[in-house]
Amino acid sequence: MTISTPADLPAASEAKTPTPRALMLRRALEHKGFIAGVVIVGTLILVALLAPWLAPHDPFAQSLPHRLLPPVWAEGGNWDYLLGTDQVGRDYLSRLIYGARVSLTIGFGAALIGMMIGVTLGVCAGYFGGWVDHSVSFLLTAQLALPGLLLAMALVFIIGPSVWVVIGIIGVLHWTYFLVVTRSATQRLRSQDFVAAARAMGATRWQILRTEILPNLSSQIIVIFTFELGISILAESSLSFLGVGIQPPTPSWGLMIAEGKQALFYRPWLVILPGVSLFLLVIGANLLGDGLRDITSPQGRN
Amino acid sequence: MLDKRTILSVDDLEVVLHTAVGDLKAVRGTSFDLKAGEAIGIVGESGSGKSMTALALMRLLPRVARLRANAIALDGVAIDTANDREFAHSIAGQKISMIFQEPMTSLNPVYSIGRQLTEAAVQFAGLSPKVARARAIELLERVGIPDPVGRLDQYPHQLSGGQRQRVMIAMALMNEPELIIADEPTTALDVTVQAQIMELLAELRREFGMAMILITHDLAVVASTVDKVAVMYGGEIVEKGPCHEVLANPMHPYTRGLLACVPRMDGTPRRLGAIPGIVPALLGEVDFCVFSSRCAHVRDICRTQRPPIQGDGQRSYNCILSPDEIDTLPPAQPNEEMSPPMVETGPALIEARGIHKFYRDRKGLFGKTRTLHALDAVSLQIRRGETFALVGESGSGKTTLAKILLGLSPADGGDVLLDGEPVNAMDARKRARLMQPIFQDPYSSLNPRHTIAQIIARPLDVHRIGDTASRKQAVLDVMTRVGLPERVLNNYPSQMSGGQRQRVAIARALIMKPALLVCDEPTSALDVSVQAQILNLLADLQQDLGLTYLLITHNIAVVHQVASRIAVMHQGRIVEMGEARKILRAPEHDYTRLLLSSVPELAAAGSNNQ
Numbered sequence: 001m002t003i004s005t006p007a008d009l010p011a012a013s014e015a016k017t018p019t020p021r022a023l024m025l026r027r028a029l030e031h032k033g034f035i036a037g038v039v040i041v042g043t044l045i046l047v048a049l050l051a052p053w054l055a056p057h058d059p060f061a062q063s064l065p066h067r068l069l070p071p072v073w074a075e076g077g078n079w080d081y082l083l084g085t086d087q088v089g090r091d092y093l094s095r096l097i098y099g100a101r102v103s104l105t106i107g108f109g110a111a112l113i114g115m116m117i118g119v120t121l122g123v124c125a126g127y128f129g130g131w132v133d134h135s136v137s138f139l140l141t142a143q144l145a146l147p148g149l150l151l152a153m154a155l156v157f158i159i160g161p162s163v164w165v166v167i168g169i170i171g172v173l174h175w176t177y178f179l180v181v182t183r184s185a186t187q188r189l190r191s192q193d194f195v196a197a198a199r200a201m202g203a204t205r206w207q208i209l210r211t212e213i214l215p216n217l218s219s220q221i222i223v224i225f226t227f228e229l230g231i232s233i234l235a236e237s238s239l240s241f242l243g244v245g246i247q248p249p250t251p252s253w254g255l256m257i258a259e260g261k262q263a264l265f266y267r268p269w270l271v272i273l274p275g276v277s278l279f280l281l282v283i284g285a286n287l288l289g290d291g292l293r294d295i296t297s298p299q300g301r302n
Numbered sequence: 303m304l305d306k307r308t309i310l311s312v313d314d315l316e317v318v319l320h321t322a323v324g325d326l327k328a329v330r331g332t333s334f335d336l337k338a339g340e341a342i343g344i345v346g347e348s349g350s351g352k353s354m355t356a357l358a359l360m361r362l363l364p365r366v367a368r369l370r371a372n373a374i375a376l377d378g379v380a381i382d383t384a385n386d387r388e389f390a391h392s393i394a395g396q397k398i399s400m401i402f403q404e405p406m407t408s409l410n411p412v413y414s415i416g417r418q419l420t421e422a423a424v425q426f427a428g429l430s431p432k433v434a435r436a437r438a439i440e441l442l443e444r445v446g447i448p449d450p451v452g453r454l455d456q457y458p459h460q461l462s463g464g465q466r467q468r469v470m471i472a473m474a475l476m477n478e479p480e481l482i483i484a485d486e487p488t489t490a491l492d493v494t495v496q497a498q499i500m501e502l503l504a505e506l507r508r509e510f511g512m513a514m515i516l517i518t519h520d521l522a523v524v525a526s527t528v529d530k531v532a533v534m535y536g537g538e539i540v541e542k543g544p545c546h547e548v549l550a551n552p553m554h555p556y557t558r559g560l561l562a563c564v565p566r567m568d569g570t571p572r573r574l575g576a577i578p579g580i581v582p583a584l585l586g587e588v589d590f591c592v593f594s595s596r597c598a599h600v601r602d603i604c605r606t607q608r609p610p611i612q613g614d615g616q617r618s619y620n621c622i623l624s625p626d627e628i629d630t631l632p633p634a635q636p637n638e639e640m641s642p643p644m645v646e647t648g649p650a651l652i653e654a655r656g657i658h659k660f661y662r663d664r665k666g667l668f669g670k671t672r673t674l675h676a677l678d679a680v681s682l683q684i685r686r687g688e689t690f691a692l693v694g695e696s697g698s699g700k701t702t703l704a705k706i707l708l709g710l711s712p713a714d715g716g717d718v719l720l721d722g723e724p725v726n727a728m729d730a731r732k733r734a735r736l737m738q739p740i741f742q743d744p745y746s747s748l749n750p751r752h753t754i755a756q757i758i759a760r761p762l763d764v765h766r767i768g769d770t771a772s773r774k775q776a777v778l779d780v781m782t783r784v785g786l787p788e789r790v791l792n793n794y795p796s797q798m799s800g801g802q803r804q805r806v807a808i809a810r811a812l813i814m815k816p817a818l819l820v821c822d823e824p825t826s827a828l829d830v831s832v833q834a835q836i837l838n839l840l841a842d843l844q845q846d847l848g849l850t851y852l853l854i855t856h857n858i859a860v861v862h863q864v865a866s867r868i869a870v871m872h873q874g875r876i877v878e879m880g881e882a883r884k885i886l887r888a889p890e891h892d893y894t895r896l897l898l899s900s901v902p903e904l905a906a907a908g909s910n911n912q
Contacts, residue, residue, distance in 0.1 A: 193747035197807075200708050200739045201761040201814065202730030211760075215751035 027295045034291020040284025044277075048100040056082070057091035059098040059251050064089050071269050083273055086259065092270070095251040096277055102252040103233050103281065106167050110232035111225050113171025118178020119221060123209060125179070126186025133183075140179055148173050149238060156244045166245050170235045177224050182217050189213050219293040226289025230282035237278060253278050307377070309480050309513040310336040310359075314372040317354045317363060317537075324585045328354045328367070330537045336481070341507060341514040343524035343545065346534035347560075347829040348800075349581040352517050355534070356483050359515075360400050361389055377480060395422045399474035403486035405466035409458040415442075415469055416454030423476045434476075441472040445502060464495035471502065478510065485517045492695040493856060497900035500527050519829060521564055522859075522902035525549055533557045536584055536592035543617030549904060553612075553619040553628050556593045562635035563834035565863035567886070567903055571642075573841070574834035574863070575635040580799045591622070599623065599631060640841060642689050642866040642882065650683035651721060651818055651850050652707060652737070657681070658715030659702055659874075676702045678874045679716070686817065689844065689851040691861040691882065693897070694871035700854050703871070704822050707852070708739050721817075731765050738811035742823035744803035748795040754806055755791040761814045776813055784809045784839060801832035808839070818850045826857060837863060858901045862886055870894045 067089035083092040125136035237254025239245030246252040253274040260270030317329040374382040402408040420434035442450035445468040488496035532542040541554040562575025579596040594604040659677035705711040718725040741747040825833035869879040878891040
């Protein structure tokens with residue numbers, strides 16, 4: 001007897017199915033939010049990378065005769081200093097451009113650290129359950145009970161402020177969302193039959209976590225990552241604003257807002273410009289994350 | 303029957319779904335009439351539009367759907383013209399009631415049974431709370447719920463699935479509707495409960511003189527409950543008529559094919575018929591026969607022209623073939639007899655000895671621990687080459703046993719020997735080469751993030767067998783075996799139909815060339831025609847590769863089709879075990895008898911209604 005007569009074969013779906021990559025590309029090009037996110041975040045990354053070439057002035061060079069110049073479009077502005085200067089006469093555009101470096105490094109660095117901690121703990125808690133879950137949940141409760149900003153301030157104060165310390169501390173304090181989301185998603189995945197099938201084929205725990213669980217968490221992780229990216233940048237701003245983050249004269253958007261606040265009422269641009277940059281980056285990161293989720297989700301593969 | 307008034311008349315009903323890829327007509331030109339006290343069964347596979355028809359009548363369609371009809375009249379009054387507010391106030395729940403498939407989710411868990419039963423009657427029908435409560439008690443009693451007064455203050459979670467469905471039925475009856483729509487009312491229930499619920503519905507229908515629309519994929523359920531039947535395919539009614547006539551003498555090639563796919567309980571099992579292909583998604587205008595892409599008797603004209611409607615108002619079918627031509631068609635089911643391999647002697651491939659399993663559960667930190675004895679001294683032996691079926695209802699412990707046999711969960715007592723070795727102490731690789739599982743739900747057994755090629759090659763990957771080229775060759779070989787075309791290699795599971803997915807799961811299990819396949823309800827998530835394809839495939843694979851199967855199922859007809867020996871499980875114990883033919887013909891244990899008598903049979907149609 002033959003195995004399956006041709007008539008037994010499942011019929012072809014009506015149209016020939018394009019390759020998954022082509023489908024993903026098509027969805028990416030159709031997704032307006034994703035494109036906007038890519039453009040915003042991509043531009044900011046480029047600006048940060050090319051800062052030495054793009055910046056018209058040295059961001060650290062003070063020039064007291066030119067202090068507190070308004071932007072070019074305001075009364076008294078001039079074309080030498082497109083966005084004006086700050087209290088000690090440093091070119092504001094150059095500082096914004098260099099500030100992108102600090103803000104992006106901190107955003108990506110801290111979100112990455114948070115992701116490592118949160119996803120590791122979340123996947124372990126979700127997959128192994130039992131006492132592992134209990135301990136991780138205790139850790140989570142403890143973390144949530146601590147006032148984050150206060151703790152960060154205390155830590156920076158004790159260790160001493162530098163870009164890397166700030167990244168580390170913000171990262172170590174921002175893993176709770178990763179944990180909560182990956183834990184519950186892993187719990188759901190663990191009971192799926194494809195995990196049981198992997199166990200029945202003799203896969204080790206590590207193999208199961210790496211190839212069965214993690215790929216299915218990717219869309220959630222991406223969304224939380226871009227969300228935390230924005231949060232970390234804002235956290236840096238708060239720390240810098242409070243004087244325990246990035247130390248002057250290093251340009252950082254948060255610090256610039258902090259420095260600008262004294263002149264807020266008669267030179268509002270000092271606060272608005274870095275504020276707008278920050279806003280753009282956070283919006284861009286979130287659009288990018290949501291777009292990535294929509295594009296890569298297997299539901300979209302239908 | 304002719305003098306009875308027409309309760310429901312539906313003329314040219316159409317439901318259009320606006321999807322991203324275009325307009326999809328989920329229901330096209332559906333017309334039927336229903337007289338007082340009459341029951342119609344709407345039968346079809348998933349995607350045929352049967353549920354859409356029901357939802358359209360109740361105005362419960364999803365938001366992307368648009369409804370159009372020449373006329374829908376309830377008891378002579380047009381209801382398609384009523385606005386949504388009028389409809390909700392005076393028709394839904396008053397004149398038409400609906401019973402849903404999932405009793406677990408169709409009751410609101412935060413309200414008491416009593417409140418849910420009486421709410422609509424008090425709100426819309428103007429009953430006083432006292433009268434409504436009295437009626438609720440009366441109805442609960444009528445649908446066979448013990449202690450109805452006490453039940454009124456209970457919450458849905460305190461009731462079993464069968465009881466919840468009874469409550470749903472009581473709720474549907476509260477306002478004495480003229481029409482009840484039951485959408486797969488027993489699909490989520492055990493077979494013994496299914497029998498009780500169907501009987502209850504039939505009794506109530508006679509007693510209250512209601513009309514009923516029964517929507518189901520299960521032809522056997524239809525056979526024993528309704529007066530007439532409409533077979534739907536691709537959004538159209540392709541054949542309708544009195545139930546016993548349609549089932550005993552089907553005209554449309556689809557109905558003929560569908561009936562040939564149903565495993566029967568009588569006589570020797572024969573190879574099941576197969577309808578090739580899957581239900582097509584029909585976008586845009588359909589100016590051809592919907593079944594033409596899968597029809598074995600297709601002609602050129604079927605692909606360019608709508609088929610004529612043949613027959614009269616009572617009995618009709620949409621096909622180009624005349625009744626005489628249909629008479630001369632070869633039977634849709636092959637005459638080939640199936641004989642499950644009987645293995646009388648030889649050592650056991652897998653053996654369970656006195657397996658115990660307890661589930662402990664404690665309410666809160668200081669609560670009492672409750673222990674559930676899920677498996678109680680279960681012993682069985684499966685010999686190489688046979689098909690051993692483990693039969694039981696939900697909660698009987700059959701899936702727990704399967705997990706223990708597979709080594710996926712530890713037993714609390716007893717041992718499992720696979721090829722003479724304890725399964726827990728065995729090397730994972732060796733175990734995987736001897737035994738592989740196939741799960742019930744092909745939607746959850748394949749990792750949605752992996753391509754088909756990755757999924758099938760995964761066992762080789764895990765055990766680092768072969769290189770890229772040899773793995774690919776192995777994948778292609780096994781795909782040919784299970785009847786998967788090469789072009790799906792790079793598909794993701796979400797791009798495949800349920801039947802194709804189950805083939806992928808079988809291919810993945812076969813790639814390690816195991817001796818034993820543990821199939822946990824391998825077809826219960828699939829349509830009848832796909833079930834037939836998979837059952838045929840499993841039989842062929844067994845013949846060619848000498849596989850041993852452990853089949854875990856609640857479906858007695860499937861057991862009759864493929865099993866050599868069976869064990870009947872009830873409340874964690876094996877109550878009867880032996881040769882399949884003997885037990886199915888002459889059961890000895892009371893529970894087995896109950897189980898067998900509850901199985902709805904296609905053959906019942908002829909005897910009941912003629």
